[in-house]
Amino acid sequence: MTPGILYGIGVGPGDPDFITLKAVKTLNQVDIVFAASSAKNSHSQAAEIAKPHLKASVPIQILPFPMTRNRQTMEAAWQDNAETVIQKLAQGKNAAFITLGDCMTYATYGYLLRSIRKLAPHIEICSIPGITSYQAAAARINTPLVEGEESLTLVSGVTGGDKFREISDHADNVVFLKAYKNAGDIVTALDEAGMAEKSVGIVKCGLDGEQIVRNVRVFQEKTSEYWTLIISKKSGQGLES
Template sequence: MTQGILYGIGVGPGDPDFITLKAVSILSRVDMVFAASSAKNSHSQAAEIAKSHLKASVPIQILPFPMTRNKQAMETVWQDNAGTVIEVLEQGKNAAFITLGDCMTYSTYGYLLKSIRKLAPHIEICSIPGITSYQAAAARINTPLVEGEESMTLLSGVMGGDKFREISDHADNVVFLKAYKNAGDIAKALDEAGMAENSVGIVKCGLEDEQIVRNVNVFQEKKPDYWTLIISKKSGHFIES
């Protein structure tokens, strides 16, 4: 039997209109869809975005991924979930693993991809890029991410602002993804670098309860929502929206 193809698909940052035509085309013909959720619940924003593009007969299976820094525990989860996906593919079914934003940018899919490559190197995999949250956020506030010979640094905010502190002297433009948990320390690090006044926080970009926070120092007093990113510029200015 011929194995199915796995499609890793970025479905965009949240606004259903930001899913690509190629992603829609593939979702309309796959036999199975997988999406990730926290181990604490079975909610998947990616699944909410994608479901209107699926045939009614196509099942969506949510794979839980616990948020832990225990490397061994995570390895076990990656292996188990990869095995679940491989089982479907080896039945000859085509499947999609959907993820918010871009499938190759701070994505659960990247870890799953490595596990499937290790366990079943014969499986064909096709990755479909998506619009990232920071692209959507920059467009929302009408502000270029980079211009001319500027550079842009993309950082995870999960561990706070220390990584930024290491490179702040060389950063022209900085984007912090996953900024919610340690947004206060990120704001503090930006303030230390003299960049806080030229920083903007975007919460739930493209969703109904979106917020644009033009004073990121408020994050030092109150932790924002999970769907939070921060864009900061060393020079130049944000355009008021």
């Protein structure tokens, strides 16, 4: 039996209307959809975004991924979930693995992709990009991410502002993703670089409860929500209220 094709699909940052036409077309052709959740629950925001575009007959299977930095635990989960996907593909079923934003930008899909390539290199894989949260956020505040000869630096905020401190002298425009737990330290790092006043926080962009935070120093006073990112520009142009 010829194995099915795996499609990695970025479904956008939150608004179901931000999903691409190619993603919708593909979702209407697959036999099963996989989505990731925390090992602590079975909720998938990506699945919620995709549901309006899926046929009722297409099942969604949630794959648990532990939120941990323990390498051994993570690798075991990647392999277990890869084997689950491969099993369906081996039955000749075409499958989609959906992920928030873009499937190649800080996405669980990247880890799954490597595991499947290692375990079943014969499987055909097609990756379909999606709109990222920071693209949507920049559009929401009507702010160009880069202009002219400027550069854009994309930073994970999981460990706070230290990575930015290493590169702050060379950064024109910066986006911090996954900023929620360490947003306070990120703002401190921006303050040290003289960029806090030229920064905007966007919480739950495109989702219910969306917030635009013009004074990012509030993140130093209270823990921000999970869906938090910060855009900072050295020039500050475009970030005016």
